[in-house]
Structure formats: structure tokens, C-alpha cells
Amino acid sequence: MTTVLDRYFEIVNAADNDRSALEDLREILAENVLLMHSGEMVQGREPAVDFHRDQVAKWKESKHHWTASVEAGGSITGKWSQAGLDLQGNGSCGNGHVSVSLDAEGRISRLHLSLTGGSDRARVLIAKHLEVWMIPDAAERAKAMEEIYTEDIKIMEPEDVFAGRDAINDYISVVQRKAPPLSGRLVSHLQNKEFIHWSWDFGFPGSKRALGSEVLHLNGDLIEKIVIFSGHSDIFTEGTR
Template sequence: MTNPLARYFQIVDSAGGDPSALDDLHDLFAENMLLLHCGEFVQGRERALAFHRTKAGKRREIKHSWTASAESGEAVTAHWSEAGVDLHGKEFSASGDAAVVLDGDGRISQLSLTLTDASDRARLLTARHLQVWMIPDPVARAKAMEGIYTEDFVFMEPEPDNVFVGRDALNDYIGVVQQKAPPVSIVVESHHKNREFIMFRWDVEFPGDKTSVGWEVLHTRGDLLERIVIFSPNHEVVTENLP
């Protein structure tokens, strides 16, 4: 039997020459599978298929390799790496950790790809920032935040002027968001860099088919983030269920 993670990477890699090859993911994914992909996430097989088609449309080719660190009948953990060429002919590379959980039928019910290194600094810092928001345990989240945000980090949402100063304040806020207003999906549409600044756009979906779009501007200090400012025309969709 083919390892499910190996089969996943095989299908993704083959889409460079034939995007229709991604249709084979349908039988690999469980119907309600959860995809955590380098800071982005979607719930459900159809959303996951659409997510991969969008990604494939932004590159000419890609090749993955991986090394398993643990493997059982129901789960696989591994270290993965990729190298590819985008639509403009620019080469890129990335690496990170992977975890796969299977359902009773051997389909992938959860696939997590965490980004730990990348040739594209904007992509890396964006992913590291968003990955923090997916850590459920506040102690583990606080530890991860030490390597991502400066101690005097500032997080600024649109009006009504939600401003959080320091890692502890942001950690508490993330916990509230996870409990009171968890989204169904977060997808990064684009990211750009200009010296010590990074800007990226996200689309967020909530239960009840509610959606919000926003842009985040990250101000970096070395490899850490010291300020994030959010712009959104309908940010109330994000915060309406928060106390």
C-alpha cells in the first residue's frame, strides 16, 4: 500500500504538467478533511481540492521530497521539502514538518504542513505568523511566539481600535478568537515585500457563508515581526462574535 503522504506529494507534483491530475486527491481525502497548509487552512474535501488547484495555477512545476520521522497505521509524521519554478520562471524552495491522520477507510482526515524555512522571506514570515493562530494550547503558543514576534510587538485591527501590545496580550486575544469566532477557512491570496515591510491579503470564511477580506502589513525587525496593521472593508464579520 502506498504511503498516503507519498501519494499526496506524487499527485501535487504531477499537476505541473497536467492540472487535472489533482482530481486524484478526491479519493485520497476524506469528505470532511482538515487541511492546514503553511499558515492557511480549509475544511472539507471540495475546499481542499479548490485550494490545491489555485496553488497549482501559480507555478510551472514543483517537486517534493520527504523523510518520515514516525509512521503507524493511522498517522504519519515527516520532514518535507520542495523546489519549484513559478509562472515568471523564478525558482523557489521551502521545507517544514508534515503530519497526516487517516480515517477508518485509509483516507486523509487531517493533513498538516508547517513551514519552517523558505527562499521567499515574505512567504516564510507570513506563514510563521499565521501558524501561531492555529496552535490551540496557550503555553505552546506563547513559546512559538517568542521566535516570531518582538517583545514589544504591536497588533492593530481596524476600528473600533483593537490594539494589542506585547506577546502576552496577543496570545490572550488569539485564545478568545479560537473559542468565540473560529473561521472555517483562511486563504492567503497574495503577499509582497518592500524592504522591512511585508503585505499580504487574506480571505476568511465563517460558518453561515459569511466572508471577510483583509490586508495585513507586517513591519519586521530582522527576522521578527514588531508591528502588524490590518485593513479590511468588512472586518466586523471577523469580530462580531467577540466580547
């Protein structure tokens, strides 16, 4: 049986040869769809279509492969992978899990593609880092933190410092309750040995935006220190102190 997830990947694959194919996403996405893709997040049909335009523009050519399984409650889960050539003509790939929730009309109301592996190690680590901040359940989040943060992880914000997984887990709960972002986009990223520098753009209620960057200090495949730089820290920390 063909599912709406199959249709989604068929459209994304078709866009490799004809970017106008992405217009067909409007047929399968709910108006207020929540898209979480490799740690990035947007809400709304038009922002989701624009997001996919940006994704296609990052590849010279690529193709997705996937599996899809309909669960008892009607949701759809599976695995996905993407491989091809980047804009410089270098081979690139990524893979992860995917889950879909549908609205009453059978359109996608929530689409979540996690990035768990790939040729760009820095991008995978950023995705895992961001995924932690999206998990609503503290116990589930604690398990995810073990896979990306060292036990003595330290986050240095412009005005605050948080040390240890437990303290950061508590802080994430506060952020999700009092200052949840409406969108989160990765602007750029670079890696130099055990350091990753990446820039971000977050949107908040009231058309507020917070731009900034982070330096991630790695210990193997775990992050042990996060240093945040932003001139808009009052926006993304509003109400959390």
C-alpha cells in the same frame, strides 16, 4: 511501506505535468478533511482539491521531496520540500514539516504542512504568523510566538489595539473560542524592505466572508507591529469583545 502521505505527494508531483492528476486526491482525502498548508486553511474535500489547483497554477514547474514516518498511534509525520521555477521563470523553493491524521477508512482527515523556510522570505514569515493563530494550546502557542513576534509585538485592529505577546496570546484564545474561521486564504503579498503587505480572505460560519489586508513591520526576522485593514472587522471580531 508506502503510506497515504507518499500517495499524496505522488499525486501533487504528477500534477506538474498533468493537472487532472489532482482528481486522484479525492481517493485519499476524507469528505470533511481539514487542510492546513503554509498558514492557509480550508475544510472539505472539494475545497482542498481546489486549493491544490491554485497551488499548482503558481508554478511553472516544481517537484516535491518528502519523508514519511508512521507513528505509534497511526498518524504520519515527516518533512517536505518543494523546488522549481515560478511563473516568471525564477528559481523558488520552500520546506517545512508535515503531519497527517487518518479516519477509520484510512483517508486523510487532517493534513498539516507547515512552511518553515524558503526562498520567499515574506511568504515564510506570513506562514509562521498565521500558524501561531492555529495552535490551540496557549503554552505551545507562546513558544511559537517567540519565534515570530518581538516581545513588545503590537496588533492594531480597526477598533482595538493589543500589545505584548501575553495579551495577544490571550486574545487568540478568545478568537479561537468565539470566532474561529472555517477557511483562510492568502490572496497576495509584497515586501518593501522591513515592511510586508499581504491580503487575505477568511470564511466564517453562515457563509460570511471577511476580506482585508495587513502590514507587517519587521525587526530582523521577527514581526514587531501588525496593522490590519478591513471593512469586515465586525465579522472576524464578532463576539470577541
